[in-house]
Amino acid sequence: MHPPITIALATYNGSPFLREQLASIAAQSDDGWNLLVSDDGSTDGTLDMIAEFGASQPAHKLRVIDGPRKGATRNFLHLIGQADPDGWFAFCDQDDVWRPEKLALAARYLEGRDGPAVYAARTTICDESLNVLTPAPHYARGLHFRNALIQACMPGNTIVANSAALRLMQKAAPYAAAANVVSHDWWTYQLMSAAGAQITRDAAQVLFYRQHPGNLMGRNDTSRAKAARLSMLFDGTFAGWIGQNQDALAPVAELMTAENRVLFGRFDAAVRSNGAVTAAAFLQMGLYRQTRAGTAALMAAALAGRLRQPREI
Structure with missing residues (x-):
């Protein structure tokens, strides 16, 4: 049995898509998760949706905290600092939809590994209505610091880290926030590869990555x-x-x-x-x-x- 996985959900006025994401979390085949939400001051009913979800999931711990209100990247860095250092950690975007096996695939990779380890995977790129457009590219070259220094290719919305990796992230996150890094997933890839963590980017497609005008970065394959x-x-x-x-x-x-x-x-x-x-x-x-x-x-x-x-x- 693996440690509880803290699902770190950063929210801000996410009501158009959030309900579907929450339903996909509830449908995970691996139910060893808790939900930590950092909200950046939503005014659209997002917090009501989260409260409703929490009431429907009595077996899972739900905690809602105030975000720093400095954008999504800073919100995710804030979540890192609030997570249980003895548990595992998964980034979660408010507008995706997870496939049921997402956490189970990550757990299969992480269980039994000594030292820091991080699982990432591919996404399925969709339009705003979740109509499938194309699978995200699968990269065959190794995931090493020589790559991470100049390329962000570990999708943050697929990342699950074990407790050893999370503790490294917690030591380093304040400096990332002070530096105003543009991408928490790129920073995570750089930090983990620099520290010699075990990293995989699975060919499996573990979530539906919704494309809409509010995407922070969006797809990179067109x-x-x-x-x-x-x-x-x-x-x-x-x-x-x-x-x-x-x-x-x-x-x-x-x-x-x-x-x-x-x-x-x-x-x-x-x-x-x-x-x-x-x-x-x-x-x-x-x-x-x-x-x-x-x-x-x-x-x-x-x-x-x-x-x-x-x-x-």
């Missing part, structure tokens, strides 16, 4: 989405994200493996250098994205000097 992300490599947006991530990780470098501390230092020096020096350093470090085209675009941006950090970290 031509339009790829073009938008490519532009971010060259307009300074991606460089800003790198800087925030560096600021979040630097204070917790002691949590990294010795090898990854060295890699982090080399990466830090590389992104404070100019063009050709940065690109050459990236090649020497063996940094990679999950596709050849993605790696090539990253190297081109580095060569053009578009990833440079203009200040000491």
